[in-house]
Amino acid sequence: MTTLLIRGATPFWSGEPTADTTVCGQATDILIRDGLIAETGTLGDVRGVEVLDADGLLLLPGFVDLHAHLRQPGREDAETIASGSAAAAVGGFTAILAMANTTPPTDTAENAEYVLDEGRRVGLVDVQPIGAVTKGLAGQELAELALMARSRARVRVFSDDGHCVHDARVMRRALDYLRPFGGVISQHAQDGDLAGPGACAHEGEWSGRLGLPGWPTPRSRRSSPAMRSWRGIPDPGCTSPTSPPRRASRSSAGPSSGGSP
Amino acid sequence: MTRHLISSADLTRDDVEAILETAASMHDVQRREVKKVPTLRGRTIINFFFEDSTRTRSSFEIAGKWMSADTINLSAKGSSTSKGESLRDSVATINAMAVDALVIRHNQSGACRQVAGWVGASVINAGDGTHEHPTQALLDAYTMRANLGDLTGRHVVIVGDLAHSRVFRSNVLTLATLGARVTVVAPPTLMPAGIAAWSAADGFATSWDLDAVLADDPPDVLMMLRVQRERMSGGYFPTPREYTIGYGLTRPRLAALLAARPEALIMHPGPMNRGLEISAEAADSPNSVILDQVSAGVAVRMAVLYHLLVGEATSGGYAA
Known part of the structure; x- marks a missing residue:
């Protein structure tokens, strides 16, 4: 590992959090030796190190992406x-x-270790596999959650991602089963039955205009019947997933004249 | 307007007027014994249809041939598409043959706009998914004007499967351009998402109640859209019988319409489901201009090809 001196970086935050802490600390030099912060403050000349001029730049902790698709293998x-x-x-x-939605999916210890090892071989960032909740992401039988957890990959996060775990009983078993090793399940909370197979846009005015099959989203808070009743807003009488048609301006036809369900 | 015709929104009022005017003279060609003009001699037009079509494809083909262009038809079946070639590779291959116009029908909304970005040829949208069908709106406008004259203030009612209709989407744009008043009618499940905001922004009316519309504001034009029987299995409506009773142009509704508006036009983009959205009496009545629409289709497509491939750079700017 090399030694790196970062000159004049402004840490995003430093010190104990308080209600009025400013988000940025004071600009500082940072000496990194063997991958660890060795010294901070105003540092004089340091010989034989790589220097990075960070004057005016913000220093942030490394980000963690909890949901990446690396597609390999398959x-x-x-x-x-x-x-x-x-x-x-x-x-x-x-x-x-x-x-985990690769081909084959990451639903065994061996497959999880493959992803881990390949990530280490590349060596740019920490690549941590997420394990499938169910075998083949099929939503029927639990995958080998404990073996994945005990593998070198030490899998702790499990998800069937876009396949979602639809069966509430399977989901309950999974949540129960992973308690001994402290895993978590990351659920893609979506019901595919509500949208057609070609859904590719947020459902709304523009999906309507463009003729694109939409993903239904919770209706705007103003128009959802449930939200409306919470807020005491009168319901125009339409409970369908499409918005109530505008009252025809040139005729008495419309929701109030017999069109409402 | 660019050198393409992708959306009816691309056409200004001047563009539409110019196309319809040209279509009228093309319609005269159609009535001659020798139906051929040399206008597009040496031009190559490819009709690339990724979806089944009878009237649109044949009318584009006839339009090209009567204008002396070399017209070639391709369909997804029997082309490299059935061997798994991507849309981009298919059109790039065609484009490499230096064609002048690509007429495209595709089952995906937005496909024609995509293709227009990939090729040098003029792209004409002959129907993209559930998005638009601009030449249909033009031929509908042509047919309406031939019978009613200026459409300003005329009331056009469009009934049927609006959610899945590209005919509706293009018509509502072109009719607005020409100053007509539009009301669209469908059960809630066949209304497009967001229709309330859309209709408010674009100034057309919507209704769930066809009888109320016919009684309160009798239309000059009643356009019935095709309802695909497959929609029933999708749960959009329970039975054909219920749809017909609620939204079909039945014999009693036809009588009510003609009592209020004896000169009303009955239109349908075809293919018709007789007995479902339109009764035989309505389809075959003297007020029906359904075959006039087909006839206008050739003239309007000749006019579109003319303006895209030849037309002078007018103020509308739709020339090649």
Whole structure:
């Protein structure tokens, strides 16, 4: 490991948090030796080190991406552990968690170790595999959660990501099962049955105008019947997922004249 | 307007007027014994249809041929698309052959806009998914004007599967450009998402109640859209019978319409589901201009090809 001197960087935050702490500390020099911060403050000449002039620049802790898709193995045409690691490093991320929806999925200890080892071989950032909750991301049977946790990859985060765990009973078993090793489940909380197979846009005025099949989203708080009742806003009488049509301006036709469900 | 025709929103009023005026003279060509003008001699037009079509494809083909262009039809079936070639590679291959115009129908909304960014040829949208079908709106406007004259203030009612209709999306734009008043009617499940904000912004009316619209503001034009039977399995409405009773142009509704507005035009972009959205009496009534729409389709597409490939750079700026 080399020694690096960062000159005049402004740490994003330093000191104990208080209600009126300013987000930035004082500019400082930072000497990094063997990957650890060795000295801070105003440092004089230090010989034989690489110097990075950070005057006017902000110093941030490394970011952690809890939801990265590295696509390897199986879709190396789209992304690889190496290309994803490089992109992460450029963006200031020092650790990335790789989602399990690869081909094959990360649903065994061996597959998790493959991702870990490949990440270490690339060596740019920490690549930590996320394990599948269910075998083959199929949502039916639990994957080998404990073996993944005990593997060299020490998997602690499990997710079926976009496949979602639809079966509430399977989800409950999984949550219960991982208690001994302190894992967490990251659920992609979405019900695919609500959208058509081609859904590719937020459902709303623009998906309507462009004729794109939309993902339904919780309606704006003003128009959701539930929210409306909480806020005491009168319901115009439409409970369908589409917005109530505007009252026809040139006719009496419309929601109030027999069109409402 | 650019050298492409992707959306009806691309056309100014001057553009539409110019195209419809040209279409009228093209319509005269259509009535001649020898239906051929040399206007597009030496030009190559490819009709690339990734989705089934009878009237649109044949009318683009006839339009090109009557203007002496070399017109070639390609369909997804039997082309490299069925061998897994991407849309981009398919059109790049066609583009490499130096064609002048690409007429494209595709089952994905936005496909034509994508293609226009990839090729040197003029791209004409012949229907993209559930987005737009601008030449249909032009031929509908042509048919309406041929019967009603100026459309300013005329009331056009469009009924049917608005959520999945590119005919509706293009018509509502072109009719606004020409100053018509538009009301669209559908059950809530067949209304597009966000229609309330959209209709408010663009100044058209919406209703769930066809009978109320016919009674309170009898239309000059009643346009019935095709309802695909597949929508039933998607749960958009329970049975064809219920749809017809609520939203079909049945015999009693036809009588009510004609009692209030004897000269009303009945339109349908086809293909019709007789007995579902339109009764045989309505489709075959003297007020029906459904075959006039088909006839206008050739003339309007000749006019569009003319303006995109030949037309002088007018103030509208739609020339090649």
